[in-house]
Amino acid sequence: MRGSPLQRAIFTFLILLGLAPLLWQMTKPAPAAVPVAAAASAGPMKLPLALAFTTAPKRISVTYADKLVWQKDAPESREECELELVWPAEGGDLLFKVEWAEDAPLSAMRARLTLPSGSELERSLWGTGGVEKVLGFP
């Protein structure tokens, strides 16, 4: 490069100055990702729930925060539904009440809940007759 050292320094500085907006765009901190669950916790949302039973029960109900959110009499051995509830970032606990026939054998239920983040969590319970159990997600 020709010219005095001072000229070269000024030339380099001007080039960098011209590139500054581009460099700023490339290096600026990305906006903090808002957790889906936290963002969604402001209002009610619909969470898909899939249930599978080894023996179809007589009745099932799901309660969240002391409110009945879904129930069905004589459900099939596989059921799908959507729970409409306010789901905090911390997760939640669902109270399942399953009523199998008195003469039914030891039976089980598997519950798969899709969280606001899109991840799916599975929990299960088992018993005979009437079973009341809290399942936590996560």
Added chain:
Amino acid sequence: MRSRPLFPTDGKKQRISFRHLLAFTCNPSYSRFMHSLRQIFALLFVWGIGLACAGAADKIRVSSFSTVLTEIAQKIGGDRVEVTGHIKPGIDPHEFEPKASDIRTVTNADLVLLSAKHMEGYVAKLKDSIGTKGHVVEVGDQKMQSLKLVDRSEHEVEDPHWWHSPRNLIIATKVVRDELTKISPADKALFAANATAYINRLEVLDDWVRAKVSELPRDKRKLVTNHDAFGYFARDYGFTVMPISGVAKNDQPGSKNVAELIAKIKASGVKAVFSEDVANPKVVQEITRETGAKFGGELLSDGLGTGEAATVEGMFKHNVKTIVDALK
């Protein structure tokens, strides 16, 4: 003096006068009769004393320094144990010091049950007093994971309030069952059956607590109390504890700590603040005034209470209902 008729005979009234009695007692047959009577009474007396001693000697003497362990020992030991509860409901176990009468009882005990995790500052004194006679079991130090707390001198210490977790109560039940079995192997089946029944009840209680706590969304499970005693409960049921003071109930919070806590309560929208059975509620009153949170009620933190809360089940139900209903 006129004598009183005893019963009528042949239409005539039979009377016993002083003279009759004197004649009877001077009779040799009377002396024989009285001699036999004395022998019978003496035999009965000796037999009664023997029975009482045999009964007392037969029973396993247990000294307990926790209201919760007193219940566990009684439930597992049944009629085979004689449990002395040195700490009564309402007494602060953090401040308790055994009296001479306690030491005397402990000296004769076959088994001494302590809460442990540094709850009893008098353990060394107790062990010195009883020497090698009884077997001291520090139940809380057996197979139970410890949570940590910061005490008034900013040191990390073990949280001694393990009984607020049914999981820990099940461990304690198994420890007591095994210790009683070591003392009386012949009663192994009885202790095992009693322990199984008690553990089943604790599992039912745990399910009940989970169902009741599920009435609160997780973001509302914030527990403000004036004593950091609910760490194990919080761990098991998803609460965040915001204590006003430290490990013991008489730990006084600094004004800076109270100000920070007030700010936290305002920011997190905590609805209620709780006090404890024998704690000073002044700070709680100040916090409720400053934050607008209501006073949620009194909790049993250091052991069993009275009335309906005089059992482990009753204590849990009292605490959980009080907390959930106030925070809803």
